[in-house]
Amino acid sequence: MIKNQIQVIAFDADDTLWVNEPYFQQTELAFCQLLEAYLPVQEVSQELFKTEMKNLTLYGYGVKGFMLCMIETLSRVSNDSASILLVNKVIELGQALLQQPVNLLDGAEEVLRQLKSDFRLVVATKGDLLDQERKLRKSGLQNYFHHIEIMSDKQTGDYQKLLKHLDCNPENFLMLGNSIKSDILPVLELGGYAAHIPYHTTWAHEQITDSIAHPNFLPLNTMTEIIKILKN
CATH class of the missing domain: 1.10.150.240 (Putative phosphatase; domain 2)
Known part of the structure; x- marks a missing residue:
């Protein structure tokens, strides 16, 4: 079962933890x-x-x-x-x-609170370093995370570097995010687990309409659904 394999859970930030x-x-x-x-x-x-x-x-x-x-x-x-x-x-x-408020998405902090004691939680997001650090600081979520990785891109090689830094095998890694292109496909390619949390709007560059058939793919309706998958 997936809950017995996962050791590290990574969260995208923009439009996964907060509005962007x-x-x-x-x-x-x-x-x-x-x-x-x-x-x-x-x-x-x-x-x-x-x-x-x-x-x-x-x-x-x-x-x-x-x-x-x-x-x-x-x-x-x-x-x-x-x-x-x-x-x-x-x-x-x-x-x-650059000065917009940081509004958490529904369920984001509750999920972090419930998973923190059983898994290593990390942020794996891309974007401008100063801006992402500002948003994370304003979010009040920093203390939930074992590690914060602000990446220049989120392709397979970038995740490989992250896994090496975390000393984590792909089969023990779960990524949660709203972008199929950035958060899901590269992780599945490595043999990790990836959970897609849909968001009502996505930048055109990140949009992919192809269906995904992969045993490690977890399509969710809301972030809180991951609690039932991992804790029950």
Whole structure:
């Protein structure tokens, strides 16, 4: 049984423990509306996504890279005619995003509280180091975790490094997260266990619609369902 094998449980952070993507979407909408004089909102959004994908290997994930992509998109869409005042408004949007409150998702702390005594709990998330550290600090959840790993990406090799650091075999590792692409598939590839917790909105880059047929895959409706699987 899975509960007899698992020693380490890793949690994604954004949109698994706390709200994240809706804040990005609100900021993106405000940005696109700033550029309505140049293009319709939907087209600005498409241009921004193109910029993000082009720069992902340069900037990685997180708000700061998003800010730079907004400024670059503004420059391109406006044919370099945008005023410095408009650039400043874009920077203000990014800075406001960095100061959003940390709102825990339903069941997140209860799950951590119930599992802490029986398993090593870790955070395995990607994004900007300072921003993720800020959110973790504001969340009040730090003391539940044995280890915190803020990763530049979440591919198979990144999880291999994490498992080596934790001295944990894949078959003793369980990952919980909302992204099939980042939280589920790489872990299954290594032979670990992965539980998918759906969230109502996901960044386009993380969306995968293919069904998963794997013995170590645990599709959940809510995070709290993992308690019954591991504790009963």
